[in-house]
Structures are given as C-alpha cells and as structure tokens.
Amino acid sequence: MTRVLVRTDDEVYRVDSVWLGPPRATFPWRARYVSYGLGLLVMIVVMFLQRRIGIGLDFFSVAWALIITVLITRFLGQRIDYERPLGQVLALFRHELRGPRRRTAGAGGPVRSEHVAVRSRAKAVPPRRRKRAKGRARAAA
Numbered sequence: 001m002t003r004v005l006v007r008t009d010d011e012v013y014r015v016d017s018v019w020l021g022p023p024r025a026t027f028p029w030r031a032r033y034v035s036y037g038l039g040l041l042v043m044i045v046v047m048f049l050q051r052r053i054g055i056g057l058d059f060f061s062v063a064w065a066l067i068i069t070v071l072i073t074r075f076l077g078q079r080i081d082y083e084r085p086l087g088q089v090l091a092l093f094r095h096e097l098r099g100p101r102r103r104t105a106g107a108g109g110p111v112r113s114e115h116v117a118v119r120s121r122a123k124a125v126p127p128r129r130r131k132r133a134k135g136r137a138r139a140a141a
Helices: 010-014 033-053 059-079 086-098 134-140
Strands: none
Touching: 033 059, 059 086
C-alpha cells in the first residue's frame, strides 16, 4: 500500500508580507504591511481623541499618542493574521457591542402614591417617648 500525501497551501499564507525598509537601511523592527496601515488609522483616532479631550498639540502629547498607537497596533496585530483579517476582527467587535443582551432591570410600571400618607409639616406630631414599664425595670434587677 502506498501513502498519498496531500500538500496544502498553508505555507504560502503563513509567510508574512513584511517591509523591512529601504535597501541597505532596514528598520530595526519587523512589521507587516497591514500594521503600517492600521497604525496610521489608530494614530489618527488617538490624536483626534486627544484634541476632543482638550489636550493641546505639543511634543509630549504627540509622544504619548505614538506610544499609545504602538501599543494598540501591537495588540491588534497579534489578533490579525491570514485566517482572521482586520475586517473580520472589526465586524466581530461590532457584533459584540451591538449583540442582544439579557435584560437585568425589570420593566417599570405606573407609580402610584395612594398608599402613602402625606402630612404637612405644620401638623406634624413630634415622636412619642416610650414610657418605661415599672414592672420590667424591677424584674431585670
């Protein structure tokens, strides 16, 4: 009996399309093409949010935006590959946000105040003091 080996094309897709930089001046990091595009979008969103919050445009705000962009891009880059592209990850996130949820709060009904006694402050009676029973005081002693 002979064995038949079927080769899949998984090896072709596992190769990351990586841009290492210009010739003879490569970058010290490896990043896929999708990471550069994703990083650009994340940087725009982070800078937009900084302006909306009221953070001015100076050196430190841009530096923090760059650090936050790198962290978010690396986090998302770990979840993106050839089997799960960026569009699928974003659609999954959108479905998680908009998915149906079990209602934890009960449905409210009409509020009625028929059983509540309402007194005006002028007619309010001061609270009564309890009188001590003479028999109980002697029995306890």
